[in-house]
Amino acid sequence: MNRYLSFLFFSLSLFIVFFALLEYTSMGEYEEDILYLLNEHIVMVVTSCSFAIVFGISFGVILSRPILNKQAENIMQLFNMSVTIPTLAILALSMSFLGIGFLPAVVGLFIATLLPIIKNTFVGINAVSPSIIEAAQGMGMNSFQILIKVEIPNALYVIFAGIKTAVAINIGTAPLVFLIGGGGLGELIFSGIDLDIMPMLLAGAITTGMTAIFADKLVYILSTIFISRGVSPTED
Amino acid sequence: MEVLNFYIANYDEILYKTIEHILLVFFAVGFAIVVGVSLGIYITQHKKLADYVLYVTSIIITIPSIALFGLMIPILSLINQGIGYLPAIIAVFLYSLLPIVRNTYTAILNIDPALKEAALGMGMKKSEILFKIEIPLSIPIIMAGVRYATVLNIGVMAIAAYIGAGGLGTFISAGITQSNETQLIVGAISVSILAIIADYILLFIQNMMTSKGLK
Amino acid sequence: MIRLNNLCKEFTTKDKTITAADNVNMHIKEGEICVLLGPSGCGKTTTLKMINKIIEPTSGEIFINNENVTSLENVKLRKKIGYVIQQIGLFPNMTIKENIAVVPKLLKWSKSEIDKRAIELMKMVSLDEGYLEMYPKELSGGQQQRVGVARALAANPPVMLMDEPFGAIDPINREIIQDEFLKIQKKIKKTIVMVSHDIDEAIKMADKIAIFNDGVLQQFDTPDNILAHPANTFVEDFVGKDRTLKRLNLFTAKDAVNSKTDIFNENDNIENAIKCMREKQLKSVFVLNDKREPTGRLMLKELNMKENIKGVCKNHSLELKSMILLSENLKNISSKMYLHTKSSFACVDDKGQYIGEISQDSISRFLNLAYEEAKVGYEDE
Numbered sequence: 001m002n003r004y005l006s007f008l009f010f011s012l013s014l015f016i017v018f019f020a021l022l023e024y025t026s027m028g029e030y031e032e033d034i035l036y037l038l039n040e041h042i043v044m045v046v047t048s049c050s051f052a053i054v055f056g057i058s059f060g061v062i063l064s065r066p067i068l069n070k071q072a073e074n075i076m077q078l079f080n081m082s083v084t085i086p087t088l089a090i091l092a093l094s095m096s097f098l099g100i101g102f103l104p105a106v107v108g109l110f111i112a113t114l115l116p117i118i119k120n121t122f123v124g125i126n127a128v129s130p131s132i133i134e135a136a137q138g139m140g141m142n143s144f145q146i147l148i149k150v151e152i153p154n155a156l157y158v159i160f161a162g163i164k165t166a167v168a169i170n171i172g173t174a175p176l177v178f179l180i181g182g183g184g185l186g187e188l189i190f191s192g193i194d195l196d197i198m199p200m201l202l203a204g205a206i207t208t209g210m211t212a213i214f215a216d217k218l219v220y221i222l223s224t225i226f227i228s229r230g231v232s233p234t235e236d
Numbered sequence: 237m238e239v240l241n242f243y244i245a246n247y248d249e250i251l252y253k254t255i256e257h258i259l260l261v262f263f264a265v266g267f268a269i270v271v272g273v274s275l276g277i278y279i280t281q282h283k284k285l286a287d288y289v290l291y292v293t294s295i296i297i298t299i300p301s302i303a304l305f306g307l308m309i310p311i312l313s314l315i316n317q318g319i320g321y322l323p324a325i326i327a328v329f330l331y332s333l334l335p336i337v338r339n340t341y342t343a344i345l346n347i348d349p350a351l352k353e354a355a356l357g358m359g360m361k362k363s364e365i366l367f368k369i370e371i372p373l374s375i376p377i378i379m380a381g382v383r384y385a386t387v388l389n390i391g392v393m394a395i396a397a398y399i400g401a402g403g404l405g406t407f408i409s410a411g412i413t414q415s416n417e418t419q420l421i422v423g424a425i426s427v428s429i430l431a432i433i434a435d436y437i438l439l440f441i442q443n444m445m446t447s448k449g450l451k
Numbered sequence: 452m453i454r455l456n457n458l459c460k461e462f463t464t465k466d467k468t469i470t471a472a473d474n475v476n477m478h479i480k481e482g483e484i485c486v487l488l489g490p491s492g493c494g495k496t497t498t499l500k501m502i503n504k505i506i507e508p509t510s511g512e513i514f515i516n517n518e519n520v521t522s523l524e525n526v527k528l529r530k531k532i533g534y535v536i537q538q539i540g541l542f543p544n545m546t547i548k549e550n551i552a553v554v555p556k557l558l559k560w561s562k563s564e565i566d567k568r569a570i571e572l573m574k575m576v577s578l579d580e581g582y583l584e585m586y587p588k589e590l591s592g593g594q595q596q597r598v599g600v601a602r603a604l605a606a607n608p609p610v611m612l613m614d615e616p617f618g619a620i621d622p623i624n625r626e627i628i629q630d631e632f633l634k635i636q637k638k639i640k641k642t643i644v645m646v647s648h649d650i651d652e653a654i655k656m657a658d659k660i661a662i663f664n665d666g667v668l669q670q671f672d673t674p675d676n677i678l679a680h681p682a683n684t685f686v687e688d689f690v691g692k693d694r695t696l697k698r699l700n701l702f703t704a705k706d707a708v709n710s711k712t713d714i715f716n717e718n719d720n721i722e723n724a725i726k727c728m729r730e731k732q733l734k735s736v737f738v739l740n741d742k743r744e745p746t747g748r749l750m751l752k753e754l755n756m757k758e759n760i761k762g763v764c765k766n767h768s769l770e771l772k773s774m775i776l777l778s779e780n781l782k783n784i785s786s787k788m789y790l791h792t793k794s795s796f797a798c799v800d801d802k803g804q805y806i807g808e809i810s811q812d813s814i815s816r817f818l819n820l821a822y823e824e825a826k827v828g829y830e831d832e
Contacts, residue, residue, distance in 0.1 A: 080435075081432050081435075084387045084428075084431040084432050084434075084435045085391075085428040085431060085432070086390060086391025086392075086394050086427045086428060086431055087391055088391060088394045088395050088405065088408060088424075088427070089391070089394065089408070089423075089424035089425070089427050089428045090424075092408050092411070092412070092420050092421070092423065092424040093421070093424050095412070095420070096417050096420055096421055096424075129538075129540075131536060131537075131538035131539075131540045132540050132541075132542055132543070134505065134536060134540065135534065135536055135539075135540030135541075135542075136540075136542070136553075137505060137529070138503055138505060138529055138532075138534030138536065138612075139529060139530070139534060139553055139554050139557070140525075140526050140527070140528070140529030140530035140531075140554065140557060141526070141553075141557065142526050145557070149542075149553075150542055150544070153542075153544035153545075154542070154543055154544050156544075168297075168298060171298075171300060172298075172299075172300040172301060173300070174300070175300050175302045175303060176302060176395065179409075179412055180412065186302065189302050189303065189306045190302070190398065192306065193305075193306070193309065193319075193398065193399060198309075198310050198313075201306050201309060201310070202306065202307070202310065204303070204306060205302075205303040205304075205305075205306030205307050206303075206307070208299075208300050208302075208303040208306075209298075209299040209300070209303045209304075209307070212298045212299055212300055212303070213295055213298050213299070216298045228543075228544040228545070228586070229586055230543045230544055230545065230546070230586030230587060230588055230589075231543050231544045
């Protein structure tokens with residue numbers, strides 16, 4: 001209960017500060033733009049994140065299946081390498097393949113967000129204690145039941161850590177999609193830098209920053225809802 | 237291939253920008269190691285401060301890099317350093333704080349209390365325990381934080397090209413503005429390779445610094 | 452109830468073939484606890500895990516309740532067998548109640564049936580109902596192990612397989628849980644196959660012990676027979692050089708008491724008593740009161756040294772330092788013999804009345820009598 005209340009309190013204060021800034025500072029000049037771009041921004045983020053979570057967890061589960069056991073180490077190496085690739089590079093490569101606009105932006109974000117989720121799902125499921133799986137087999141559960149009732153719930157802590165990282169990367173990279181024609185709050189920031197207009201720059205930067213912080217807390221709260229109390233390592 | 241040709245034709249500029257990139261990240265992260273490790277050690281002695289410090293640094297790292305740059309520009313414009321390498325280094329420094337501080341803090345706290353007790357029993361002073369036992373045992377975890385910060389910030393520094401900091405990101409930005417796909421790809425690949433190599437080198441150093449007994 | 456026919460398991464790695472279980476043949480009767488015993492790598496765990504096909508047999512057949520289950524679908528088979536593993540294996544993501552409810556849910560029991568069963572099981576394993584809503588990590592090791600047992604019993608399977616179920620618990624709690632488990636078994640009478648590497652645990656828990664070495668079944672018999680008649684040197688070494696002392700644990704005074712002893716009454720004439728003792732060459736005789744309670748003993752050696760003895764037995768009898776109840780364990784009695792430096796005691800029932808004499812001699816005789824009886828052998832249909 002405590003956590004949810006503090007989250008609500010936090011979000012409320014964030015909103016109040018945001019709207020106060022719009023009302024009382026020169027940021028207000030750009031109110032229309034801010035709200036429009038914020039909307040665009042959120043659509044992109046939510047779309048790419050949702051796809052990334054669905055595909056990421058699915059791929060992660062598939063990769064963790066015993067059939068692929070021998071390739072497991074190689075796969076891990078590949079992932080460890082791919083998460084080091086700078087997100088700007090990923091966007092740039094997306095643009096070179098898909099051109100400019102909304103689609104390459106979402107695809108680029110999707111790929112950048114995908115990798116930590118696949119990796120953590122893979123690691124998390126492999127880390128589930130073999131004795132629990134043996135107990136489940138011994139009870140007569142089939143592989144699917146074991147996956148759904150035992151493996152995934154017990155891997156959720158690690159999976160959500162991956163999701164949290166992925167969402168952070170997504171939000172951090174989202175402003176950059178402006179550079180490849182994707183729109184969003186980046187427009188205010190980059191234009192503000194180029195044209196040397198401080199209020200515009202700040203409008204973009206502050207809104208982006210606040211969105212990022214809010215999203216981070218949101219994912220955290222969601223994780224506490226989904227992860228069974230018996231699995232999370234910290235006490236309530 | 238065009239890309240290969242570009243590399244060959246402009247290798248001097250690419251090399252220059254690479255070194256520029258490396259130096260920028262090196263100084264920022266290096267400074268963050270000094271401050272971060274000290275801060276991490278300090279807050280193990282002052283638990284109340286610890287929560288606050290960790291909270292603030294974690295919020296900093298949540299802010300997208302371009303937004304952080306954006307926030308710095310007005311402030312640093314006052315000393316006429318709004319654009320250039322200074323905001324980039326400061327932002328990278330701030331980003332590196334969380335991984336390094338948190339890893340230092342966690343590593344030292346996770347040391348088996350029995351070891352400290354044994355050391356005290358042998359007559360070691362607190363500072364001796366810190367330098368001879370606690371820090372050596374924490375190095376693997378601290379290095380993991382340094383590694384994470386470095387790889388992350390090689391990417392951040394690429395974005396810093398947009399605020400005039402230089403580095404390999406300039407190829408990407410130029411590539412986009414000039415619609416020069418080759419240059420764009422060269423920039424993207426170079427930064428990626430730099431990140432991957434840096435990761436491996438730091439992993440190697442991390443393993444070297446981990447005493448045999450811990451592996 | 453459970454029959455293993457020529458069960459074999461071979462593991463092939465690169466160029467070597469390891470026979471983990473070599474032609475195991477066993478018949479375990481319904482309601483019995485059979486302990487598979489032996490050193491590490493002897494094949495006991497492999498054999499256990501072949502019964503519920505966690506390990507697939509290379510060859511051989513398994514019959515449960517006269518049904519050939521060797522080719523039965525794994526998932527179907529396992530729902531009928533309770534399985535308790537050494538590491539306990541409670542699912543951390545589920546509450547205790549959800550853990551217990553797993554198999555009943557798979558078998559589509561109704562919610563009310565499951566709730567009722569959960570409470571019933573908690574009572575059976577002596578755990579407070581309040582634990583049902585807690586998570587495994589909030590319970591101690593001993594409590595978790597009990598939940599593990601409850602979970603295996605949830606769907607009331609006729610057969611239970613247990614792989615070193617008490618191994619992960621500290622020795623003090625282990626004894627308590629073993630005792631409680633035996634009490635539970637008295638009520639539910641499941642057919643249980645249990646793996647253990649601890650000879651004392653096997654002797655305590657088993658109706659039958661199957662000793663393995665190098666994948667081969669060495670001996671399959673009751674605990675006492677294995678102690679009294681080890682089939683070969685391996686079994687002899689394994690049960691230990693103190694095996695006869697171990698046998699003492701299995702019996703009570705009731706088994707070894709000699710009830711055909713001479714006795715005197717307190718008020719019998721002492722001179723007649725001494726005469727009787729000399730004639731029959733009795734070293735010591737107990738003296739009883741009118742209520743047939745022992746009050747002392749006459750020792751011939753001591754009486755021979757006195758002169759001019761007159762009066763009744765009461766006046767000359769020596770005080771009894773200790774008496775033994777019928778239910779007392781033979782090992783404890785032997786211990787008392789050393790404690791009081793006496794080789795014989797009076798044995799009484801719970802009303803305090805004299806039943807007979809329990810002595811080193813009578814115990815020896817009893818152990819050897821069991822030796823004689825055992826020579827008939829056990830049945831193996």
